[in-house]
Amino acid sequence: MTEATRxxxxxxxxxRDIRRQARNLLVSHGRxxxxxxAIARELGITAPxxxxxxxxxxxxxxxxxDDICTDLATDLDAxxxxxxxxxxxxxxxxxxxxxxxxxxxxxxEFALVFASTEATLGVCEPDHRHQVGDQFGRIFLEVAxxxxxxxxxxxxxxxxxxESLHADLEVFRRVLLDTVAAQGVPVDPEVLPLNAVxxxxxxxVRLYGHVxxxxxxxxxxxxxxxxxxxxxxxxxxxxxxGFTD
Amino acid sequence: MTEATRxxxxxxxxxRDIRRQARNLLVSHGRxxxxxxAIARELGITAPxxxxxxxxxxxxxxxxxDDICTDLATDLDAxxxxxxxxxxxxxxxxxxxxxxxxxxxxxxEFALVFASTEATLGVCEPDHRHQVGDQFGRIFLEVAxxxxxxxxxxxxxxxxxxESLHADLEVFRRVLLDTVAAQGVPVDPEVLPLNAVxxxxxxxVRLYGHVxxxxxxxxxxxxxxxxxxxxxxxxxxxxxxGFTD
DNA sequence: GAACTTCGTAAACACCGTTCACTGAGATCT
DNA sequence: AGATCTCAGTGAACGGTGTTTACGAAGTTC
Numbered sequence: 001m002t003e004a005t006r007x008x009x010x011x012x013x014x015x016r017d018i019r020r021q022a023r024n025l026l027v028s029h030g031r032x033x034x035x036x037x038a039i040a041r042e043l044g045i046t047a048p049x050x051x052x053x054x055x056x057x058x059x060x061x062x063x064x065x066d067d068i069c070t071d072l073a074t075d076l077d078a079x080x081x082x083x084x085x086x087x088x089x090x091x092x093x094x095x096x097x098x099x100x101x102x103x104x105x106x107x108x109e110f111a112l113v114f115a116s117t118e119a120t121l122g123v124c125e126p127d128h129r130h131q132v133g134d135q136f137g138r139i140f141l142e143v144a145x146x147x148x149x150x151x152x153x154x155x156x157x158x159x160x161x162x163e164s165l166h167a168d169l170e171v172f173r174r175v176l177l178d179t180v181a182a183q184g185v186p187v188d189p190e191v192l193p194l195n196a197v198x199x200x201x202x203x204x205v206r207l208y209g210h211v212x213x214x215x216x217x218x219x220x221x222x223x224x225x226x227x228x229x230x231x232x233x234x235x236x237x238x239x240x241x242g243f244t245d
Numbered sequence: 246m247t248e249a250t251r252x253x254x255x256x257x258x259x260x261r262d263i264r265r266q267a268r269n270l271l272v273s274h275g276r277x278x279x280x281x282x283a284i285a286r287e288l289g290i291t292a293p294x295x296x297x298x299x300x301x302x303x304x305x306x307x308x309x310x311d312d313i314c315t316d317l318a319t320d321l322d323a324x325x326x327x328x329x330x331x332x333x334x335x336x337x338x339x340x341x342x343x344x345x346x347x348x349x350x351x352x353x354e355f356a357l358v359f360a361s362t363e364a365t366l367g368v369c370e371p372d373h374r375h376q377v378g379d380q381f382g383r384i385f386l387e388v389a390x391x392x393x394x395x396x397x398x399x400x401x402x403x404x405x406x407x408e409s410l411h412a413d414l415e416v417f418r419r420v421l422l423d424t425v426a427a428q429g430v431p432v433d434p435e436v437l438p439l440n441a442v443x444x445x446x447x448x449x450v451r452l453y454g455h456v457x458x459x460x461x462x463x464x465x466x467x468x469x470x471x472x473x474x475x476x477x478x479x480x481x482x483x484x485x486x487g488f489t490d
Numbered sequence: 491g492a493a494c495t496t497c498g499t500a501a502a503c504a505c506c507g508t509t510c511a512c513t514g515a516g517a518t519c520t
Numbered sequence: 521a522g523a524t525c526t527c528a529g530t531g532a533a534c535g536g537t538g539t540t541t542a543c544g545a546a547g548t549t550c
Contacts, residue, residue: 108362111365171466208454216360228409
C-alpha cells in the first residue's frame with residue numbers, strides 16, 4: 001500500500017495536525033493567538049517539538065498562509081464547478097462572489113494572506129520565489145484567461161493606456177496568454193489588446209478594494225447591505241469589457 | 246501662562262512621549278515590536294507605569310491609530326495647501342497622490358489603520374463611536390465635497406444604480422452635502438445625483454484597492470513602476486466624472 | 491501641616507519564542 | 521540478530537512579554 005515508512009506516515013500526520021490547530025487558533029482568536037505553545041498544548045506535545053517541523057513561528061505562519069491560499073483556490077474551484085463551462089460571465093461572477101464570501105467568512109485568514117506587509121509575514125527566499133497566494137492567483141488568471149479566450153469582441157478602447165505602462169502590461173499579457181494556452185485553448189495574441197490587459201488589472205484593484213474595505217470596515221459610511229454594491233460593481237466591470245448580459 | 250498644574254503638564258508630556266516612542270517602534274520594527282516594556286525602557290520608566298495612561302496594550306494601539314489618522318490628515322492638508330483653491334481636479338490629484346505616498350512611506354501605520362480587523366484592533370465602545378480614521382475620512386469628504394460643489398456638469402449616467410442601493414446612497418449624499426455646507430459653500434442638492442454618489446464610493450474602492458495592493462505587494466504580476474498606473478487610474482476616475490482636463 | 495490624589499516602583503504570575511543536551515523508538519546495515 | 525544511525529519528542533533554561541498587586545513618594549488641596 002503505502003510506500004512510506006511508519007515514521008514518514010507519522011510525521012506527515014502530525015504536520016497536518018499542527019497546521020490544523022494553527023488554523024483553528026487563527027480563526028477563533030486571531031493571528032496573535034497562533035502560538036507555538038498553544039498549538040503544542042492542543043496536540044499534547046511540547047513546544048520545542050514543533051521545531052522539528054518548522055524553523056520558527058514566522059516560518060509556520062508563512063506556510064499557513066500557503067495552506068490558506070490552496071484552500072481558497074479549492075473553494076473557488078468548487079464554486080466554478082457548478083457553473084456552465086461555456087458561460088464565462090457566470091464564471092466571473094462565481095469566482096468574484098466566492099472570493100468575497102470567503103473573505104467575509106474568514107477575515108483573519110484574509111488579513112494574513114492579503115493584508116500583511118512582507119516585513120511582518122517574512123520575506124520569501126529568492127530560490128523559493130513563488131509569491132504568497134500563488135495558488136489563488138492561478139484561479140484568477142485562469143478565469144481571466146477564459147474570459148479572454150471567449151471574448152466576443154475587442155474591448156472598446158475607452159482610453160489609451162499610457163506609454164510608460166506598456167512594458168509591464170506586455171509581461172502580464174504574456175502571462176495571461178500562457179495561462180490560457182496551458183488550459184489547452186490556443187488563442188490569438190491579437191485578441192488581447194493592451195487596454196484589455198490594463199482593464200483586468202483594474203478589475204483586480206476594484207475587486208480587492210471592495211472586499212478589503214468590507215472586511216476591515218473602512219467604507220466611508222455605514223452600508224446596510226454591501227452585497228448589491230458588490231454585484232453592481234461586478235456588472236459594471238463586465239459591461240466595461242463588452243459583456244452586456 | 247499655563248493654567249494647568251505642574252502635575253497636569255507632566256502628565257500631558259509623558260503621554261506624548263509614550264505615543265511618540267510607540268510610533269517609533271511601530272515604524273522601525275513593526276506592530277509586534279510595540280511593546281509596553283520596550284516603550285517604558287525607552288522612556289526610562291517601568292512598564293506598569295503605562296497603565297496610568299492606558300487600559301491595556303490594545304487601548305494604546307487604538308489611540309496610536311487615532312494619532313496616525315490625525316497626522317495623515319495633517320499631511321494631506323499640507324499637500325492641499327499648495328494647490329490653487331479653485332482647481333478642484335488638482336486637489337483630487339494632490340490628496341490621492343498624497344495618500345499613496347504616505348502609505349508607501351509608512352506601511353506599518355497603513356496596515357494598522359487601514360488593514361486591521363475590528364477583532365485585532367479592538368472594538369470601539371458604542372459611546373465613543375467615531376470610526377477609526379475619522380480625521381482622515383474628513384479630508385476625503387471635504388475634497389469630494391469641493392468636487393461636487395464645483396461640478397461643471399452632471400455626471401453622465403453610465404448605468405443606473407440599482408434600487409437596493411438607494412437608501413444607503415441617500416445617507417451618504419446627505420453626509421457629503423453637509424460636509425460641503427460646513428465649508429461655507431452652499432450647494433444645490435440637485436447637483437448631486439445618486440449615481441455621482443455611487444461613483445464617489447467606487448473611487449474610494451479603487452484608490453484604496455490600488456494603494457493597499459501596492460503596500461502589501463499583492464498585484465498579480467511584478468510591476469516595474471506602479472506610479473504611472475496609479476496616475477492613469479486617477480485620470481480615468483476623473484474622466485468618468487466628467488473632468489477631462 | 492494634615493488629608494488626599496496620583497505617578498511610579500518592585501515583585502510576582504502566567505504566558506511567550508527559542509536553544510540545548512538528552513532519551514528512546516524507528517530505520518538501516520551487516 | 522544485533523549494532524548503528526536517524527530523528528521525533530522531552531525537560532530545563534534564558535530572556536522576553538502583558539498584567540495585577542501592594543506600596544512609597546511626590547504633588548495638590550484644605
